[in-house]
Amino acid sequence: MESVAKKDIRALTREDLRSFFLERGDQAYRGDQVFEWLWKKGAHSFSDMTNLSKNTRAVLEGEFVINHIEVDRMQRSQDGTIKNAVRLHDGLVVESVLIPTPKRTTACVSSQVGCSLDCKFCATARLKRMRNLNPDEIYDQVVAIDRQSRLYYNRPLSNIVFMGMGEPLMNYNNLLKAIDKITGDEGLGMSPKRITVSTSGVPKMIRKLADDGVKFKLAVSLHSAVEETRTSIMPFNATFTLSELRESLMYWYQKTRSKITYEYVVWEGVNDKQEDVEALVDFCKFAPAKVNLIEYNPIDDGAFQQAGEHVIDMYVETLEANGITVTVRRSRGKDIDAACGQLANKS
Numbered sequence: 159m160e161s162v163a164k165k166d167i168r169a170l171t172r173e174d175l176r177s178f179f180l181e182r183g184d185q186a187y188r189g190d191q192v193f194e195w196l197w198k199k200g201a202h203s204f205s206d207m208t209n210l211s212k213n214t215r216a217v218l219e220g221e222f223v224i225n226h227i228e229v230d231r232m233q234r235s236q237d238g239t240i241k242n243a244v245r246l247h248d249g250l251v252v253e254s255v256l257i258p259t260p261k262r263t264t265a266c267v268s269s270q271v272g273c274s275l276d277c278k279f280c281a282t283a284r285l286k287r288m289r290n291l292n293p294d295e296i297y298d299q300v301v302a303i304d305r306q307s308r309l310y311y312n313r314p315l316s317n318i319v320f321m322g323m324g325e326p327l328m329n330y331n332n333l334l335k336a337i338d339k340i341t342g343d344e345g346l347g348m349s350p351k352r353i354t355v356s357t358s359g360v361p362k363m364i365r366k367l368a369d370d371g372v373k374f375k376l377a378v379s380l381h382s383a384v385e386e387t388r389t390s391i392m393p394f395n396a397t398f399t400l401s402e403l404r405e406s407l408m409y410w411y412q413k414t415r416s417k418i419t420y421e422y423v424v425w426e427g428v429n430d431k432q433e434d435v436e437a438l439v440d441f442c443k444f445a446p447a448k449v450n451l452i453e454y455n456p457i458d459d460g461a462f463q464q465a466g467e468h469v470i471d472m473y474v475e476t477l478e479a480n481g482i483t484v485t486v487r488r489s490r491g492k493d494i495d496a497a498c499g500q501l502a503n504k505s
Contacts, residue, residue, distance in 0.1 A: 166247075167222035168196055168294040172344070188214065197345045200301045202226045223247075227298040232306075240306055246271070246295055250288055252323050254299040256306050262316040265303040269296060269333055270324025275358050277379075277392045279423070279454070279462045282323045290329040296336035300346065318348070319377075321356040321421075327363035337374060350374040356421060361398055361406035368413035376410060377419040377450075378403070382429045383441035391428060404441060411445035419448045424465040424473060435476040448483040449473075 170178070175189030191209060195201040202224060204215045225247035233241045240256040255266040272285035299322075304315040318340065320326040326333050337353060339345035350373035357364065358379045367376065382388040389395040407418055420442065424430055442449070451473055454464040470486060477484040 164221060164223045166225045166292075166294070167192070167218070168224065169292075182217070184214070192218070193344065196224070197297075197339055200298075225292075225294070227295055227302065229302055238310075240303075240310070242299075242302065242306075244268075244299060244302070246291075252291065252295075252299075254303060254322055256303045256310075256315075258307075258311050263303075263307040263311050263313065264317040264319060265300055265307075265315055266319050266322050267296060267299045267303075268322030268324055269320055269326040269329045273324050274328045275325050275392070275394050277358065279381075279391060279425070285323070287324070290332055291324070293332045293335035293339065296332065297339050297345065300336075300340055304346065315348075316352060318353045319356060320354065321377075325358055325360065326355050327357045327360045327367075330363055330366065334370070334372070337372075341373075354419070358392060358394070359398055359403040359406075361402040364403075364406040365409050368410045371413075375416065375419065377421055378407065380420045380422050380438075380441070382434065383437040384429070384434060387429055387434070391425075400441070404444065408444050417446045417448060419450060421450050421452055422473075423452050423454045424469055425454060426463045426465045426469075428462070430465040430469045432472065432476075435473050438473075439476060439480045439482065442480075442482050448485070449477055450485050450487050452487045 167175075172189060172193045175192050176186040177189070179188040180186050188210065192207065195207045199206075201207055204210075204218045204222075204224070207215055207218075210218075227247075228245045229242045230245040230251065231243040235241070238258045242254045242256075244252050244254055246252065250271045252268040252271055254268055257264045257266060268291065270290050271288035273280070273282045274287045300315065300318060307313060307315045320333070333355070337350065337355075340348050340353070341350045353374040354377050355367075355374055356377040356379055364376070380388075381391060383400060385395070385400050388400060410416070411418065420438075422438070424434075438449070451470060454462060456462065456464075474484050474486065
């Protein structure tokens with residue numbers, strides 16, 4: 159007889175679970191107990207659910223699976239950064255990173271296996287997009303990193319950035335479902351203000367974020383405010399142009415009144431001229447903005463090179479002179495290929 163694939167129990171809502179037990183003549187609150195085990199307590203097997211009878215656990219085992227992630231390999235950098243190779247239930251692998259600083263621990267989380275976009279300077283973009291991650295697979299990365307934060311740094315995870323593999327807004331529904339669980343009382347109860355979703359700039363979805371009234375922060379991976387330059391390094395910019403991106407961000411700001419962060423790498427011979435800085439200043443003017451100048455982390459072919467310190471200084475001085483907040487971010491975890499743009503399953 160052909161075996162029927164069991165359903166992943168975490169695809170069920172709390173109400174679905176309550177109904178499941180009622181239909182079997184059991185108490186609805188059993189569904190609440192299972193829901194809490196799955197999300198608040200992060201149970202990986204039905205045998206963990208010790209306040210359920212053995213018979214109930216056997217019924218669940220017969221009907222469902224819990225497709226949890228496994229941290230296949232963990233690497234620790236000299237600077238304390240931890241990179242996880244995360245194996246999914248179907249054997250595919252994504253990467254997530256724990257970044258510690260004296261005051262906080264940040265999880266850098268993946269949203270897709272591979273990436274839908276084609277940025278020339280990013281190792282992840284060379285992996286073709288295999289599939290979107292499910293909400294529980296996104297959530298599990300956060301749970302795993304929270305445990306590592308408590309184990310190695312003696313404190314809970316404080317911040318989350320969606321800057322791992324993939325374009326988060328190309329996996330919109332699953333991303334929002336995962337964040338609902340991360341911020342909800344029935345999950346991890348984290349404040350949405352501690353979560354940043356970083357996008358390469360998908361105007362339609364940025365507008366949707368604004369319409370959906372999300373409370374987390376938005377960061378845009380910009381890297382150039384000159385149309386031809388941005389298209390040369392981020393070819394999808396030919397479809398999602400800078401003017402469209404800017405209009406969508408204006409809409410975001412009007413709706414949310416939330417400051418926009420721009421992630422920006424300065425490369426030698428690409429965006430290292432005074433006119434590049436001036437274009438960035440002009441692009442930022444419509445709303446309160448912060449620019450993170452990120453140190454570039456080379457990928458194998460060496461086609462892109464970090465601009466010199468004097469260029470970074472020029473950016474900082476020009477931005478500050480125009481009233482734009484700017485920080486220079488030094489990379490973490492470079493020795494284990496865990497830094498921005500380096501996630502490519504090399505571990």
